[in-house]
Amino acid sequence: MHTSTTSTAALEPWSIEQLQQATQGYWLNDKKPAGQIKRILTDSRDAEAGDAFLALKGERFDAHDFIAQVAAQGCEIAIVSRPVDADICQLVVEDTRLALGQLGAYRRQQNPQLKVIALTGSSGKTTTKEMLGSILSRLAPTLVTRGNLNNDLGVPVMLLELRPEHQYAVMELGASHQGEIDYTSKMVQPHVAGIINIGTAHLGEFGGRDGICRAKSEIYAHISETSIIPAADDFAEVIRAAVRTEKSLSFGAGGEVYASDVVLDAQSSSFTLNTAQGSKTVQLPFAGEHNVENATAAAAFALAIGIGLDDIVAGLEQAVGAKGRLNFIPYKDYLFIDDTYNANPGSMRAAAEVLAQQQGIRVMVTGDIGELGSSAAIEHYKLGRDLVSVKGINFVVAVGEFAPAAQEGARSTQYGKKMQAFLNQEQALPFLIRLIETHQPQPMSFLFKGSRFTHMETLMAALMEKL
Structure with a gap:
């Protein structure tokens, strides 16, 4: 399991007390490291002095096998679910997978200044996330989910990168089984969150689109301010029934934030973005009607978190697609x-x-x-x-x-x-x-x-x- 957690920016260090408090673990033989912990990693290849290596166990691998190796690389701390015979300080926890989630949740709670958006859906998540990243990072330091770090392991790995200067976070949440989004959205504690669409991705795991809708709708249980709803989706009514917040905002045809006068060119598009704050023309550097829909979704999330229309349009017009996305x-x-x-x-x-x-x-x-x-x-x-x-x-x-x-x-x-x-x-x-x-x-x-x-x-x- 090589989910790379390396980020270029210096991460917020951890104290050994915080590590123990977050995971509710115990130090083996009461042997504790001295000094602060630079970062928490799940990839043994990157572990070095000052790091804590968290040993995940999957179906086909067990990172507990790499602990002697990380110790040889100078790493002084391992977070384990069973003690290992190696010369390294070991924080023993019940389950390292859950401990990773607890550490992510702890880091999130330690950043009360943060405004968090979380989004899920069958398609368009990554593009919508990149558009939101473009809107928000113009205004203040923003943490945006990288690559496909959107599952029960990837989400906490991203949260570990939070720093006090971050004002916004855009978290993409994926689901490959029921309960996964409930778990990650509870960890992320979003102010604004919602579903972009219900398609046919992952049909196999969920036994049909109803199951997909149920799994994605788990996101609505953990929103503190505004729920976002895809007005034109086949499942819009089912989604509305899952909303628990007083405030909601819908996007798409028939919604409160919608596109009109859409012109699709070969490699770009333009449209009028209509909102309660007024209407503005957007020159979008993305092709395809589906990307106009993604831009409308991004606008709804941004409006709900308090961003003005001019800033939204400027951010959309400067957005760049993720690698391998059109x-x-x-x-x-x-x-x-x-x-x-x-x-x-x-x-x-x-x-x-x-x-x-x-x-x-x-x-x-x-x-x-x-x-x-x-x-x-x-x-x-x-x-x-x-x-x-x-x-x-x-x-x-x-x-x-x-x-x-x-x-x-x-x-x-x-x-x-x-x-x-x-x-x-x-x-x-x-x-x-x-x-x-x-x-x-x-x-x-x-x-x-x-x-x-x-x-x-x-x-x-x-x-x-x-x-």
């Missing part, structure tokens, strides 16, 4: 769109609409979508059917175990010939090269997307190398 890369005579960070059925369809806006021959290269459980084959079938039907897309190249299911879906339409299916990237690459050779010298636009485990960026890089 990044436009002009390369030689071609356009590559890197959307390889992750995928679910909703975001796959949204990406297709963005590709359809581009120049020349448009090729969508898709990897499998994970975490769909028993509905995987039918979801890929529906996806294949829908992607080839998007007007303006010339070819869809599906790669992976479920590519044949996607191809069956494509063949159920009159556009079946647009789809090619390959079981792996090695088979798909020669086809993509031939496609380029056949269409020279016409301009071409490629969009690569798949779930994280499919590493579609590898295929994109391999194709670019051949050009």
Whole structure:
């Protein structure tokens, strides 16, 4: 388990009393370290003098096995759930996973100056989080969830980075099982929080969208000020029923914060942002209608935490997408769109609409979508059917175990010939090269997307190398 906790800024040190108070642990043989603790880490490779190494135990690994190694690296403290034979001070706790949560929660409580936003949803979380980070960090030091540190381990790891100068925190909360968001949102103690949407990501774990909605709605139990609601979502009424705060704010069509006069360009968009504070035009440096929706969500969260409309617009106009989220890369005579960070059925369809806006021959290269459980084959079938039907897309190249299911879906339409299916990237690459050779010298636009485990960026890089 290598969740890197390293941050460039100097972290707020811990005293041994705080460490013990937060975790309710005991020092083995009453052997305590001297001095302050620089940082708490879960990655043994980074542990050094002044650190406390927290030994997590997963299904396939046990970091207690690395304690002798971290001691040799100069680390003087280990937080363990069972004593280990090593020359190191050991703080013994009941469960190191829960201790990490307790340490994160303790750090959060120690920063009462902080205004905290927490958000969850099936798709768009990361982009909305980046937009909020852009709005708030213009105004004051802001802690923003990095990468995908959004689960029961990642959230406390982020909270450990809180420092007294932080005025805002934007925390992304993910869920892969019931109860996870209840656990992380209780730790985060948000002032403003809510769901962006209920899609079909993680269908497998939750047995349907109702289950997803129940899991995400756990966030509403822990909000101190304002609950955010996606007005246009199929589950809006169910979500409203979960709200417990007096104040709420809705966004999207039919909501209190909404977009009108939307103009979608190939690599950007513009719209009028309508709010109770007034309306303003936004020139958004993101393509796609789904990103206009994400910007509207970001505006609602920011308004609820007291940010003015002018600051919101300035922040949205300066926002930059996360790596692998619809990044436009002009390369030689071609356009590559890197959307390889992750995928679910909703975001796959949204990406297709963005590709359809581009120049020349448009090729969508898709990897499998994970975490769909028993509905995987039918979801890929529906996806294949829908992607080839998007007007303006010339070819869809599906790669992976479920590519044949996607191809069956494509063949159920009159556009079946647009789809090619390959079981792996090695088979798909020669086809993509031939496609380029056949269409020279016409301009071409490629969009690569798949779930994280499919590493579609590898295929994109391999194709670019051949050009």
